[in-house]
Amino acid sequence: MPTDPLQAPALARAVVTGAAGFIGSHLVHALLQAGTTVIAVDNRDHTDPAAAANLAPLQGRAGYHPIVADLRTCAIQPLLLDADAVFHLAGIPGVRPSWGAQFSEYVDSNILATQRLMDAATATKAPAWSSPPPPASTA
Numbered sequence: 444m445p446t447d448p449l450q451a452p453a454l455a456r457a458v459v460t461g462a463a464g465f466i467g468s469h470l471v472h473a474l475l476q477a478g479t480t481v482i483a484v485d486n487r488d489h490t491d492p493a494a495a496a497n498l499a500p501l502q503g504r505a506g507y508h509p510i511v512a513d514l515r516t517c518a519i520q521p522l523l524l525d526a527d528a529v530f531h532l533a534g535i536p537g538v539r540p541s542w543g544a545q546f547s548e549y550v551d552s553n554i555l556a557t558q559r560l561m562d563a564a565t566a567t568k569a570p571a572w573s574s575p576p577p578p579a580s581t582a
């Protein structure tokens with residue numbers, strides 16, 4: 444496990460997935476406050492009402508680089524180049540979507556996307572932290 448990023452010196456460049464979400468947007472804000480350049484990845488943008496509210500405080504901030512991408516399918520390695528840390532917060536939270544009509548999307552966004560991200564982080568040697576936890580094979 445890499446060093447706790449909260450105990451480390453200020454990061455020069457970080458990737459945050461789920462950056463348009465509740466936790467991700469707050470983390471992006473905190474990193475920008477610390478002077479970190481942030482590659483902010485999410486499959487939603489400001490056209491989504493909930494994402495718009497989360498993203499509003501970030502627009503126009505120095506060092507803020509939003510990328511709209513779906514981690515289930517996008518090329519991930521280019522997003523991670525030169526990253527000092529990767530914070531993986533993209534996913535579908537909650538229990539109810541884990542069965543029924545959204546099950547396939549839930550599995551793909553929470554497990555497949557996490558596996559893809561961790562594989563890319565391993566390949567690029569980018570230190571990565573994840574919630575949800577990575578699949579057992581990469582934990």
Ligand SMILES: NC(=O)c1ccc[n+]([C@@H]2O[C@H](COP(=O)([O-])OP(=O)(O)OC[C@H]3O[C@@H](n4cnc5c(N)ncnc54)[C@H](O)[C@@H]3O)[C@@H](O)[C@H]2O)c1
Nearest residue numbers: 461463464465466485486487513514533534536552574575
């Ligand atoms: N909110 C909490 O209290 C809490 C507590 C513990 C753990 N968590 C976990 O932390 C993570 C973030 O939670 P949150 O409350 O910020 O959720 P959120 O729904 O607000 O944010 C998640 C973001 O991930 C994005 N996303 C989902 N699938 C994606 C994909 N395939 N590609 C790119 N982006 C994708 C969504 O568009 C969304 O903006 C989740 O894994 C959640 O389970 C949340």
